Amino acid sequence: MHTISVAMATYNGETFLERQLMSVFAQSLTPHEIVICDDGSTDRTWEILERLKAFSPAPIHIYRNKERLGFRRNFLKIASLCQSDLIAFCDQDDLWDDSKLETVERAFTDKVMMVFHGAHFIDAADNPLGEMSRVSPTAMKFKSMELDAFAKVLGFSMVFRRALCQFDDQHGQSIDDTHVSEVAAHDQWYTFLASVLGDVVYLPDPLVRYRLHSANAMGFRRKHSFRDLVSAFRYSGTNLKKRIAVLRARCDILDRLTADRPEVAPALAAYRSLAKTSEARLTLYEDQSPLTRVQRYVDLHRNGIYHSKTLPLSRWDQRKDLLVSVLGPALLQKDAVVKPSQA
Template structure:
């Protein structure tokens, strides 16, 4: 039987949860007592009911473990949590969850957001449509837009993509070398992508979602869903905040001195080296050359950086977004 013919018809999923594949929702926690219950509440009202929540706690000393215990009792078999023997950090923690998962599909979950009740259903419907077309052995990643909220839940932006000035539909592997467009809490991926992504070289990658997105763009399907399925909570404890929203004064100051960009370039170069080492022989020549150019970018002059980006087609999506990037270099 071919890969395509073995897929579940997305329309048949509406007949009941018994027909739907299982999703592992991967949740990394650390001192998340303030917002964790609200996030979990939004998971357990999902219209897609065939899922379980795998949790790795990274050494919380607040009430996080009691909250996890309470929900594990209320939803037996639906929430399974473990505590890491030592502190791992968010990227390593999510990478461990990817190794722990046995489901055919995974969705990353942060501890402080709110999911729309049809998030899993909307993303899975699109993913399975792509699998019907391309086969389940194709690495597939579906990701969505999100709303941005303050710590008290006040909506600051109805669209992260619009706020950041990005155009996800234009994204390619070389676009992603210049900017990650995939926010982990909005994405869902199939087993073909997971198997290719693990083990994640956590010492060299910027984040687990960025690594997964690069793999999907290089070897499979990376597809945006223009819908806000998550309310992303922006607060002072975020590990990675939602980009965009800078004032023009802040942007002008960046042109004079931008240590944040220099740190990003160094991290991007390290990630490019890791990707090249693992997947270099599988890439087409144009993508491989672009990847090689990223590994040397931090050491080059402003002029040389711009020449190499132009030569290899490494650019951010959205004209203004890319222009700001070039000026910051």
Template sequence: MEKINVSAIMTVKNGSRYLESSLSSIFSQTYPPQEIVVVNDGSDDDTWEVLEKLRCTAPIPITTVNTEGIGRSKALNLAVNHARHPWLANIDADDKWLPKKLEQQAVAVSLFPEAEVVVTESHIVYGEEAGNLTDEGVFSVTPMGRESFYVRNPINHSSIIFSRNFLEQVGGYDETLVRQVDIDLWIRALKKGYIFYRVDLPLTIKRLHDGQSFEVGNRLGYTFNSFKISLKKLWQLQAPFYYFPVPFVKFFYNNIPRGIRRWLVK
């Protein structure tokens, strides 16, 4: 397997609740990154104190950047600018990686030298829920083009690694956006003809909790913005016309209380 040098990047705002858990999952990688860059984007809780404490004892070098609150997109671009290595792996401060996550993605890069974006499947947990999650399974990789994005966003932002060249070619994160900056990046990449490669194992843990803006008095605004982005996505990716009712159905579904949605999923 050809070695790739990876910088893990993270932005956090008022995220001390899960910060140690998230960073510990990076420390536990069987194929660890060479560094971690964390941008504290104007937290007014104890995020900075927790971060500095962890930095002093971390087995991987951590670069910390403190801002007064510049917004998610600018914070992500700032993290990228402070990172030193040619591959970048994002992780949100409330998510986790399973131990073989980066290792399996490095294998995928070796098998597909043309790949500049590699993601994984994800587990979804709620709040403190953990369960017996595993990264074991049969390794396989699926290329994903624009048709994979018609119905939903199939990429958990915390699962992605991408080359610095990819980000430069696509233009980085759009600093005019305040929400859902990842799907905007995917759309621009797909329009340029990029293919996303997915490791078909759930190696990333996406955590949903009541501290997220989606659930804290802003659900309607968040889902309406998602609705608009979904319609824009279908238009820009030139999807067949029969996909266009999907955003309407998802908008109504996402405004059902979480408890009912979880019941429906089960």
């Protein structure tokens, strides 16, 4: 059996913190330790943490950052302080199912580097808001490089091997796929590493009640309206440009890692191929000629990029490309029309 560290980040979390910690204390599989880093709270968070230490069934280590790190760097700091085989990220405002750690731990076979799971949504008053969209109705195992490079694996739903932390010195070279002026969010970073270095397992079990409220550090939409879909299409060129920047950064990181880890070479080749493919896709978003756009799309489809099992594109990626090949760039947000060489 693997040991598990619970890694919690806190910041002004007094409203929901106690209930979340009690759900962690109630786990059927007691964690080896609970590691908490507070990022300079100005409310009663620190007082609550100190008071609840006495109720913890596991050793609990609490740290206070001397200066604010932000959630990205704070979560990486916490991971670096953990000592167990596995690390389970924990938000300060959710509620865990009693069997979360036990269920996830069972899924870690030899080659599995990360396990992530489903969730229910609740509001500030614990009222149910539905279930997070499932990746699959049943458990799935993604072999190395079979997971979408931009799969939205959320931090609260993931448990990963602490061995991935040995590569955190490269994190400063990463790029966040939403905010390209930032380094990658903690969940993006470890999902990238896990999918490169081993298998990733998805469990559909809703093992967390994820709380949606006005103070979420990172929000999450339950449903997409027609207006959301139109907006997603309008910004698809801009978002593809961002992804190209992320892919290039990942290629640079993998290139550096291959010196000591030659087994990473296939991942480097796969990411270089995806970056090249993405640059070819971006030409659809700048070409003013309808005939040329359609021909580009046909060529991309014929080359099999939409059906690749290695770093696969999503169905939505294909639909956006088809739409823009037919409708052209006129409907896109203006900054989306950028040549690959300028991305």
